[in-house]
Amino acid sequence: MTRSLDPEDWQAFRQTAHALLDEVIDHIATIRDRPVWRQADAAAKAHFTRPLPVSENPLEAVVDDVKTHVMPFATGNLHPLFMGWVHGAGTPTGMVAEIVSAGLNMNCGGRNHIGLDVERQIALWMSEALGFPKTASGVFVTGSSMANFMAVVIARTRCLGPSVRVDGVVGQARQLIAYTSSEAHGCIAQAMELSGLGSAQLRKIPVDDAGRIRTDRLKAAIAADRAEGHLPFLLVGTAGTVNTGAIDPLGRLAAIATEESLWFHVDGAIGAMMGFSPALRGLLEGVEQADSIAMDFHKWGQVPYDAGFLLVKDPEAHRAAFAQPMAYLQRAERGLAAGEIWPCDLGPDLSRGARALKTWMTIETLGSARIGAAIERSCHLARSLAERLGADPRLEIKAPVALNIVCFGIRGADRDMIRTIVMDLHEKGIAAPSWTTLNGEEVIRCALVNHRTSKADLERFIAALQALMEHYAL
Numbered sequence: 445m446t447r448s449l450d451p452e453d454w455q456a457f458r459q460t461a462h463a464l465l466d467e468v469i470d471h472i473a474t475i476r477d478r479p480v481w482r483q484a485d486a487a488a489k490a491h492f493t494r495p496l497p498v499s500e501n502p503l504e505a506v507v508d509d510v511k512t513h514v515m516p517f518a519t520g521n522l523h524p525l526f527m528g529w530v531h532g533a534g535t536p537t538g539m540v541a542e543i544v545s546a547g548l549n550m551n552c553g554g555r556n557h558i559g560l561d562v563e564r565q566i567a568l569w570m571s572e573a574l575g576f577p578k579t580a581s582g583v584f585v586t587g588s589s590m591a592n593f594m595a596v597v598i599a600r601t602r603c604l605g606p607s608v609r610v611d612g613v614v615g616q617a618r619q620l621i622a623y624t625s626s627e628a629h630g631c632i633a634q635a636m637e638l639s640g641l642g643s644a645q646l647r648k649i650p651v652d653d654a655g656r657i658r659t660d661r662l663k664a665a666i667a668a669d670r671a672e673g674h675l676p677f678l679l680v681g682t683a684g685t686v687n688t689g690a691i692d693p694l695g696r697l698a699a700i701a702t703e704e705s706l707w708f709h710v711d712g713a714i715g716a717m718m719g720f721s722p723a724l725r726g727l728l729e730g731v732e733q734a735d736s737i738a739m740d741f742h743k744w745g746q747v748p749y750d751a752g753f754l755l756v757k758d759p760e761a762h763r764a765a766f767a768q769p770m771a772y773l774q775r776a777e778r779g780l781a782a783g784e785i786w787p788c789d790l791g792p793d794l795s796r797g798a799r800a801l802k803t804w805m806t807i808e809t810l811g812s813a814r815i816g817a818a819i820e821r822s823c824h825l826a827r828s829l830a831e832r833l834g835a836d837p838r839l840e841i842k843a844p845v846a847l848n849i850v851c852f853g854i855r856g857a858d859r860d861m862i863r864t865i866v867m868d869l870h871e872k873g874i875a876a877p878s879w880t881t882l883n884g885e886e887v888i889r890c891a892l893v894n895h896r897t898s899k900a901d902l903e904r905f906i907a908a909l910q911a912l913m914e915h916y917a918l
């Protein structure tokens with residue numbers, strides 16, 4: 445006898461599901477009372493090395509396993525003292541949105557259904573927030589790594605024409621060259637690798653003391669490449685670098701890109717969400733002149749993972765890089781296969797979930813002003829953290845606090861000691877900063893992204909840090 449995979453007893457399922465929902469809500473509501481992070485214990489690890497289960501397990505038993513073996517050992521980014529990496533904290537609204545998304549199980553690759561309208565709404569909202577025209581096209585992707593990669597592909601196709609999709613770049617008379625700063629995220633170089641252009645064709649232009657690309661050096665590099673007979677095609681600016689939160693001079697970059705006929709892409713993985721803050725939006729000046737912007741709702745937008753997005757000013761250039769003519773993707777005049785542009789025309793994904801719904805529900809519920817205020821609060825807390833740390837003569841702030849990232853050193857602590865202190869803080873479950881290298885020196889890095897972080901939380905972090913410094917006689 446064959447059965448569907450639905451529960452036989454919907455009432456029992458309902459009870460278990462509601463109890464689990466309560467469990468997750470409690471987990472979020474009481475997150476501050478638990479360690480930031482815990483190493484997964486042996487039992488939890490062993491639980492995920494078991495053979496394929498052939499027969500059924502009751503949902504209640506599996507839920508118990510989730511509670512015991514998964515929930516205590518998650519990433520830690522819900523906690524207000526998780527600040528090692530630029531991770532969003534999520535919101536309870538985003539969590540329930542995910543229940544709806546999974547329940548409806550829409551395939552948002554294409555076809556004629558409301559999921560595509562929801563996605564289109566996000567493109568309109570971000571165009572409004574960032575000064576793009578209403579006609580701009582947008583598409584959800586896993587994250588900015590993918591969005592930046594797609595921007596490289598679009599810029600390449602724009603430069604060489606659609607025939608490059610068939611012919612590839614092999615045998616091109618001139619070498620395509622892209623430009624970004626030495627502080628750009630590593631995924632830009634990877635995008636050059638994946639697109640077949642090669643990371644050797646990415647010029648990493650030096651930065652000034654504030655971590656912003658030096659436009660004099662950029663212009664010199666472009667001129668040198670042209671003199672060599674190369675073909676400059678792409679300029680990538682960063683709005684919020686991962687090390688220090690620096691923002692490149694986007695207006696200047698836009699002008700250079702226009703003069704030099706380059707595609708101007710902005711990696712706004714961190715910074716694009718500042719479009720929601722009237723107080724911070726000015727820092728993005730010039731972003732409206734970009735050809736494309738990568739952004740992450742799952743970072744400062746606080747939408748649950750994953751929710752990256754690519755916004756492209758010229759919808760035709762966007763489509764020209766990805767749209768495919770397959771018979772099974774043909775459009776009808778009416779019915780479920782209607783619609784002119786489908787998300788599968790705008791990127792390499794065909795089957796794709798409804799990342800737009802959790803993003804829409806989060807923004808619709810909170811409003812842009814409240815999300816913007818949480819972003820401003822991160823920046824404010826970063827400045828006050830830097831002040832508090834800087835007041836301790838044993839500590840030294842190592843980079844200007846442009847946005848929400850504080851990098852500091854401990855006098856007399858070498859690279860190993862910096863790492864030891866960071867790892868101790870993680871293992872004690874008190875706080876999760878990270879370390880990074882700035883000007884060849886190991887520094888402790890606190891990226892304030894979590895909307896839950898408060899001044900009192902940061903005081904707890906400072907006290908724990910100072911206790912460790914005393915412990916190590918620093």
Ligand SMILES: *Cc1c(COP(=O)(O)O)cnc(C)c1O
Pocket residue numbers: 530586587588589590629631682684685686711712713714740752
């Ligand atoms: C996080 C980040 C990326 C990569 O984005 P993912 O969403 O992790 O793929 C790219 N650039 C910057 C500046 C980032 O902070």
